Amino acid sequence: EMMLEPLLLRFVDLAREITNAQYGALGIVADDDRLEQFITSGITEEERAAIGAPPAGSGLLGVIIRQGASLRLRDISKDSRSAGFPPNHPHMKTLLGVPVVYKDKIVGRLYLSEKQGGEEFTSEDEEMVRLFAAQAAASIENARLLERSQDLAILEERERIGMDLHDGVIQSLYGVGLNLEDCADVVDEDPDFVRQRLDKAVNDLNQVIKDIRSYIFHLRPAAFDARDLGQALFDLAREVRVNSLIEVNLDVAEAGVRELPPDLSENLFHIAQEALANVAKHSRASQAWTRLQIADGVVQLTVRDNGRGFNTSRPGGIGHRGLGNIADRARALGGTYEVTSSVGGGTSITVAVPLEGAYAHA
Ligand SMILES: Nc1ncnc2c1ncn2[C@@H]1O[C@H](COP(=O)(O)OP(=O)(O)O)[C@@H](O)[C@H]1O
Ligand SMILES: [Mg+2]
Secondary structure, eight states: OTTHHHHHHHHHHHHHHHHTEEEEEEEEEOTTSOEEEEEEESSOHHHHHHHOSOOOTTSHHHHHTTOSSOEEESOGGGSTTOOOOOTTOOOOOOEEEEEEEETTEEEEEEEEEEEGGGOOOOHHHHHHHHHHHHHHHHHHHHHHHHHHHHHHHHHHHHHHHHHHHIIIIIHHHHHHHHHHHTHHHHTTTOHHHHHHHHHHHHHHHHHHHHHHHHHHHHHSOSOOOTTOHHHHHHHHHHHHHHHHOOEEEEEEOSSSSTTSOHHHHHHHHHHHHHHHHHIIIIIOOSEEEEEEEEETTEEEEEEEEOSOOOOTTSOOOTTOOHHHHHHHHHHHTTOEEEEEEOTTSOEEEEEEEESSGGGTTO
8 A cells, every 4th residue: 555645645635725624534444344544634743643543433433434425514523423532633623524435335535624714614615525536536446456456566576586586596506506515525635626616616606696687687677768768757757647646747858868878868767767756655745847958968857846845964764775876876877966855845856967978979
């Protein structure tokens, strides 16, 4: 469910926006009626942690989650089904709850609370959110299907990699081991023999390294066509748009892009890919901009978003190598990498590579 979460969050954010609600939440139920996910918007992570477990079962939200009707309340506490708020829960009075329905099946419910100015939610709010929920249900279902098929593809790929490694690399290394095994026994009597064996072992190991390199190289998805970076960025923007509901604007230079050297194009593509993955995963932005321009012998790629930003002085930590990889790629290309971000003020990543030097005569 990792990839789905930003999409759901975006969906709740938008619903809050169109109804002017201070708080929003989305409960998704699994086929066995378990509350699978409870996404909240309008409270901080700390506030959410202080409230504790999401509403399952007994209270108002638990009871109505599977019901088909919309619910509009002037005062939550006056509803007979209300079990009261847990401690540390922000005060909420007005409520709009709308089922999220996909193909006649209720997959969850969207809740909005505290319309601005203490007003009640209107029937227009209800209507809009219902329409919106239907669209969102379709994208949730799509994302689920996609995720499931990707999970399957990943499993198959793992299986294949495991078998390839076993049949190839491990067999070769086993052979090298055998070759060396009896060397220790004869090292005093027959040093020439041992010398030959060691030479052979070194050669064999070098061959194994080459094999692994080439294997890793061919593991990379071949879908990217280095001759058409513009098209690749276009496809990438579309994919991110569909998977995150973030509006990704694309601005690619008219001239010169097709003439960029293939490996430069490929690196720029991977940089854009990582930067946009971060936008989708971390930013909570509504819009992003991808810009590729060539001016004064410098090709410049910028990925910017209007999301929540982050503190760039804190290192990403183990397992967070995305930005580090972008920086490494930029350096390897003889270019520069710059990230600017402020908490609440969006993020911008720019990589600039001079076309002189290594790429002068491409
Ligand atoms: N566009 C962005 N908006 C908000 N935060 C971001 C953005 N890009 C990166 N970050 C923050 O920087 C951290 C490091 O990013 P990265 O190196 O790509 O690692 P990862 O994506 O695996 O967490 C992220 O965990 C996130 O907190
Ligand atoms: Mg990342």
